[in-house]
Structures are given as C-alpha cells and as structure tokens.
Amino acid sequence: MKENTGKSKYVMLGMLALTPQTGYTIKKWLENEYSHFWQESYGQIYPTLKKLVEEGLAVSSHNSEHGNGRGQIIYTITEPGKKELSDWLSKAPEIEKFRYEILLKISFGDNTTKEVLLGHLDEFMKRNEKLLEDMNGYMEEMEGEKGQNFDCTYSKLTALCGIHLYSAMKAWAIEAKGIISAKGEKNHETKNT
Amino acid sequence: MKENTGKSKYVMLGMLALTPQTGYTIKKWLENEYSHFWQESYGQIYPTLKKLVEEGLAVSSHNSEHGNGRGQIIYTITEPGKKELSDWLSKAPEIEKFRYEILLKISFGDNTTKEVLLGHLDEFMKRNEKLLEDMNGYMEEMEGEKGQNFDCTYSKLTALCGIHLYSAMKAWAIEAKGIISAKGEKNHETKNT
DNA sequence: GAAAGCATGTAAAGTGTTACATGATTGG
DNA sequence: CCAATCATGTAACACTTTACATGCTTTC
Structure with a gap:
C-alpha cells in the first residue's frame, strides 16, 4: 500500500545504469538531453536516490576529497537495481495525458x-x-x-x-x-x- | 500569496461560458470533447466551482425539483467571470511539458x-x-x-x-x-x- | 572580491487523482 | 430487483515544484 516515488525511481535507475554519478550530474544530464520529453527537480532527485539505497537498488559512496563544495555522493546501481529497471522497461508504458x-x-x-x-x-x-x-x-x-x-x-x-x-x-x-x-x-x- | 486552483478555474469558466450547467455535465463534456488535450476530475471540479461562487465569478442555483438524485446545482457565469475568462485568454499560454x-x-x-x-x-x-x-x-x-x-x-x-x-x-x-x-x-x- | 558553478538537501505549498460515501431515478 | 446513470461531495494520498539554506571552488 506504500509503493511511492512513481516514475522518478526508474529515471534514476536508468541514469545510474548509464554510469555511476551524483544527483547533481543526473539533473544536468536530464536538463540537457531529456528535457524535451522528461523533467525532474532536485526535490524529487535527492529523496529518490536515498530511497534507492534503502531498497538496495543502488549504493552510495561519499567522496569528500574531490574538489569543490561540501563533497559529493556518488550513486552506483546494484544488480537488484538493474533487475528492477529491466522489469519496469518490459511493462507497457502508461498512456500519456496531454494538457495543451x-x-x-x-x-x-x-x-x-x-x-x-x-x-x-x-x-x-x-x-x-x-x-x-x-x-x-x-x-x-x-x-x-x-x-x-x-x-x-x-x-x-x-x-x-x-x-x-x-x-x-x-x-x-x-x-x-x-x-x-x-x-x-x-x-x-x-x-x- | 494564495492564488490557487491553477488552470481548473479557467476551464470551469470556459465551460460555464458555453452554457449554465452542473459540475456533472461539465465532467461529461470534458470527457467527450476535451479529453484528448485536457482532463479534470471531480476532486477538482466541485471545489473549484464553489470557489468561483465565493469569488463572484459565478452564481449557483439549487434545483431540488428536477427529477433524479439529490438535486442539482446549476452554475451560471457572471460578468466578472466573463472578464476573468477573457483576461486569461489574452495571456500567453504556458509552455507545455511533455512526459512521454x-x-x-x-x-x-x-x-x-x-x-x-x-x-x-x-x-x-x-x-x-x-x-x-x-x-x-x-x-x-x-x-x-x-x-x-x-x-x-x-x-x-x-x-x-x-x-x-x-x-x-x-x-x-x-x-x-x-x-x-x-x-x-x-x-x-x-x-x- | 563578486559572481557563477558545484553540490547537497528539505519544508511547504501547490496540483491532481483515487476511493469512498450518499441516495434517487430510470431501464431492463 | 439490479445495474446504470444522475448527481454531489470530501479525505487521503500521490506527485511535483519552489523557495530556501548551506558552503566550497573556480572564473572574471
């Protein structure tokens, strides 16, 4: 009864399947290459990544030695994560609702x-x-x-x-x-x- | 700071500009003629209609003598409502976000x-x-x-x-x-x- | 030295759907 | 009599954005 996080979860998994990366780079990637058919905000990205780790679908490694800011958290997809992603990919996409x-x-x-x-x-x-x-x-x-x-x-x-x-x-x-x-x-x- | 109800408000006004009607008939109308580019649920329709009346953009008349059910509430657009609608129509439509x-x-x-x-x-x-x-x-x-x-x-x-x-x-x-x-x-x- | 970019995160508000509750009438 | 349709409404949940807070590094 508590399944949550909708599509964002799978978007994160798909992004991590590309390469291990941070929430920040996922956002940039989405903005540059996916924005014409999909968009996510930080308000969804960071909490979703955390949940992914909780569910064992990704692992995180904190990198405080890398250069700028307060350090970055690199997420890597796990085998169960890959399985979850490919299961979702097999399911029929939801019918899109237009609002013009x-x-x-x-x-x-x-x-x-x-x-x-x-x-x-x-x-x-x-x-x-x-x-x-x-x-x-x-x-x-x-x-x-x-x-x-x-x-x-x-x-x-x-x-x-x-x-x-x-x-x-x-x-x-x-x-x-x-x-x-x-x-x-x-x-x-x-x-x- | 509390402007609320988003687009639904204007959809209701547009529907009432067509003809005075009930929330139920608005829903049917939307389902039949507008569903390919717009959709609203009862959870939005009824509260929005109430707000319209509060704001003086529509008036309601309760009709308990008409036939079926618990009686119907017919909403009619007012002059300020028509003004609000036409003001909104003049504004540039928001850029649509696709999620395919x-x-x-x-x-x-x-x-x-x-x-x-x-x-x-x-x-x-x-x-x-x-x-x-x-x-x-x-x-x-x-x-x-x-x-x-x-x-x-x-x-x-x-x-x-x-x-x-x-x-x-x-x-x-x-x-x-x-x-x-x-x-x-x-x-x-x-x-x- | 200021601005922009890197990088994290959350709280609150806004937006929208689903599921439920109610109950009369109409048609098969 | 049962199902469908007419008709209203709301609470809970799900989803999403916005605004804010923090603070370092790099570039102008």
Missing part, C-alpha cells in the same frame, strides 16, 4: 478576439519552429559522433520523435492561423468604396 | 531487448492509429453539422491538432520500429544455410 493550454484557449475562442488567438498561434508556431531547428542540429551532431565512437541509436530515436512532433505542431499552427484569419470573410462581398 | 514514458523507455533501451521495445512501439503505433481514425470520424461529423447550424471552427481546430499529432506519432513509431529492427544486422552478411 493553447488548445484550451482556442476552444474558448468565442470569448476573445481573433487577434488574441492569432497571436498565441504565432508564438506557438515560432516556438515549435525553433525547437525543430534545435532538434535537427542535435540530430546532425549525433550523426557525426556516431560515425566515430558510440551507438546512439536510441538517443536518435527520441530526437526523431521530437522532430516529428515539432514539425506537426508547426504545420498545424500555420494551418490554424489560416483558418482563423479567413473566418471573418463570410458570404458577403460588400465593398464601401 | 515511451521515450524514457526507449532512451534506456540498452537495458532491455529489442523485442520489448518493438512491442511498446507497436502498441503505441496502434493506439495512435486508432486515435487518428476516431478523430477523423469526429471531424467528419462536425463537417456535416456545420453545414447546418453551428459554427464549430474552434472545435475543428483542436481536432485538427489531434490529427496532426496522431499522424506524426504514428509515422514516428513506424520509422522507429524499422530502425530498431535493422539494428541487429551490422556489417556482417553471414548466412548459415
């Missing part, structure tokens, strides 16, 4: 002006355009690196998902702007010259 | 088998295919209705967003399956016939 505030605002469009909606859509379009460019750049980076050393097939797949998503959202925003813009001109062609 | 569990699982793909990932992707693809079909059906429905009575431009725009999204996710899943399937066959063409 922009769609909400468009739904309620009758309570505002066309101009307001067009403004939101324009920002949305530009944001997705930018994300698309960034993601394409990131993809090229990986394509370069890949020829050399690492197999980043899985990272490329998540980036590819971003590319599909951002392209779709950009295309939709452009289409939506067109439809809303055209909405004023009905069946009357009255001209008062 | 399937991308997380793919990222951690090295800790499981190709088969597991292909299975997840296949389910994801089918689910999005289904959603796409449903949304296309819904769109056609509206196209029929529209010729007759109501202007459902905004509902059609949100449905269109769904169509773009689901198509993109379906396409990605198919592509990703191909890439993962091909991953085993490297540079060796060994055949043991």
Whole structure:
C-alpha cells in the first residue's frame, strides 16, 4: 500500500545504469538531453536516490576529497537495481495525458478576439519552429559522433520523435492561423468604396 | 500569496461560458470533447466551482425539483467571470511539458531487448492509429453539422491538432520500429544455410 | 572580491487523482 | 430487483515544484 516515488525511481535507475554519478550530474544530464520529453527537480532527485539505497537498488559512496563544495555522493546501481529497471522497461508504458493550454484557449475562442488567438498561434508556431531547428542540429551532431565512437541509436530515436512532433505542431499552427484569419470573410462581398 | 486552483478555474469558466450547467455535465463534456488535450476530475471540479461562487465569478442555483438524485446545482457565469475568462485568454499560454514514458523507455533501451521495445512501439503505433481514425470520424461529423447550424471552427481546430499529432506519432513509431529492427544486422552478411 | 558553478538537501505549498460515501431515478 | 446513470461531495494520498539554506571552488 506504500509503493511511492512513481516514475522518478526508474529515471534514476536508468541514469545510474548509464554510469555511476551524483544527483547533481543526473539533473544536468536530464536538463540537457531529456528535457524535451522528461523533467525532474532536485526535490524529487535527492529523496529518490536515498530511497534507492534503502531498497538496495543502488549504493552510495561519499567522496569528500574531490574538489569543490561540501563533497559529493556518488550513486552506483546494484544488480537488484538493474533487475528492477529491466522489469519496469518490459511493462507497457502508461498512456500519456496531454494538457495543451493553447488548445484550451482556442476552444474558448468565442470569448476573445481573433487577434488574441492569432497571436498565441504565432508564438506557438515560432516556438515549435525553433525547437525543430534545435532538434535537427542535435540530430546532425549525433550523426557525426556516431560515425566515430558510440551507438546512439536510441538517443536518435527520441530526437526523431521530437522532430516529428515539432514539425506537426508547426504545420498545424500555420494551418490554424489560416483558418482563423479567413473566418471573418463570410458570404458577403460588400465593398464601401 | 494564495492564488490557487491553477488552470481548473479557467476551464470551469470556459465551460460555464458555453452554457449554465452542473459540475456533472461539465465532467461529461470534458470527457467527450476535451479529453484528448485536457482532463479534470471531480476532486477538482466541485471545489473549484464553489470557489468561483465565493469569488463572484459565478452564481449557483439549487434545483431540488428536477427529477433524479439529490438535486442539482446549476452554475451560471457572471460578468466578472466573463472578464476573468477573457483576461486569461489574452495571456500567453504556458509552455507545455511533455512526459512521454515511451521515450524514457526507449532512451534506456540498452537495458532491455529489442523485442520489448518493438512491442511498446507497436502498441503505441496502434493506439495512435486508432486515435487518428476516431478523430477523423469526429471531424467528419462536425463537417456535416456545420453545414447546418453551428459554427464549430474552434472545435475543428483542436481536432485538427489531434490529427496532426496522431499522424506524426504514428509515422514516428513506424520509422522507429524499422530502425530498431535493422539494428541487429551490422556489417556482417553471414548466412548459415 | 563578486559572481557563477558545484553540490547537497528539505519544508511547504501547490496540483491532481483515487476511493469512498450518499441516495434517487430510470431501464431492463 | 439490479445495474446504470444522475448527481454531489470530501479525505487521503500521490506527485511535483519552489523557495530556501548551506558552503566550497573556480572564473572574471
């Protein structure tokens, strides 16, 4: 009845499966490579890492001699931790729930002006355009690196998902702007010259 | 310092702007027409409606003579409520945070088998295919209705967003399956016939 | 010498879902 | 008569972010 910590637990395990590291580096890693589809705050990271140790899924080693700050705590995944991770990976992912505030605002469009909606859509379009460019750049980076050393097939797949998503959202925003813009001109062609 | 109730407040206002109604009918409405991009539970709906009345953004009328159950409470939006709604509509929508569990699982793909990932992707693809079909059906429905009575431009725009999204996710899943399937066959063409 | 970064952590508040309790009416 | 639907509501729990506190090292 007390199973707790939700997905964060598995995210930590996945991060530690990559390499033994600290809560701080996990946060940086998430911010840089995962932020487009996942995010965790320190408020979740540190308590979750502690629980991992309590449950025997990771071990911690305190390193006070290393250089900066108050010393770091390096977490390493254990065999039971690897088992827990791979068990979770086998289970069907939960169905994602979307919460698009922009769609909400468009739904309620009758309570505002066309101009307001067009403004939101324009920002949305530009944001997705930018994300698309960034993601394409990131993809090229990986394509370069890949020829050399690492197999980043899985990272490329998540980036590819971003590319599909951002392209779709950009295309939709452009289409939506067109439809809303055209909405004023009905069946009357009255001209008062 | 105590501003509370987040987006739910505005969702309720938007629903009441449509027509005066009960918490129950708001829930049904959300489930049927908005669930692909927004969801609220009774645990949010009822307390939020009460707060709306406290703040003067809606008024409630208790109807005990109407038929079933313990009677219903019909909420009606007020002028200040309409103002609050349209003010919120003008503000830039918050940037959406995605949490795609399937991308997380793919990222951690090295800790499981190709088969597991292909299975997840296949389910994801089918689910999005289904959603796409449903949304296309819904769109056609509206196209029929529209010729007759109501202007459902905004509902059609949100449905269109769904169509773009689901198509993109379906396409990605198919592509990703191909890439993962091909991953085993490297540079060796060994055949043991 | 100040700012930024490294590094840890927690308390409080905010946000959201689930499970339960209640009870009448309608349809099979 | 039983199940479903209409209809309200809350307490407990689960999840997540924000703001704060601490303090060393490195860079400008």
